[in-house]
Amino acid sequence: MRVLACMILTIAAVFTVASARAQTYDPNYPVCLQTYATGGGYIDCSFTSLAQCAATASGRSAQCLNNPYFALGGRKPRQHGVY
Template sequence: MRALACTIFTIGAMLVAASARAQTYNPNFPVCLQTYALGGGYIDCSFTSLAQCAASASGRAAQCLNNPYFAQGDRKLPRHRGVY
């Protein structure tokens, strides 16, 4: 009886659990479109300007944002000059 209850609980948990998608940011484009939906939204980083993204977001539950992982060419990080 205990094994049957555990099996039913496991199957129920698997059916209720929502599938999770990995969220990736494309580092080749500076602007992303974040959409909102009841079942979950998504992020699309395939825009070259905020104006282009805004045209795509118009009339939708979405917003444009700067891509935090945008690779800006051969940009070098500033050196930290501290006392060691």
């Protein structure tokens, strides 16, 4: 009985202590820079405009993209046609 209890606790601990991944996209910024490299690239979502991102990406193996998780900067979306 003691062995069974130890096995259950061990299995529960293994499943509970899963590795956590960092969030790739920062929902506070609308534009991200994706870089490419031989050893792996990265995504940096710290740009407020495509022009700002393009200036950083210039001359590098990178591209700018819209952040799919941008949360409108805390603003509520406008509703059209609702009066």
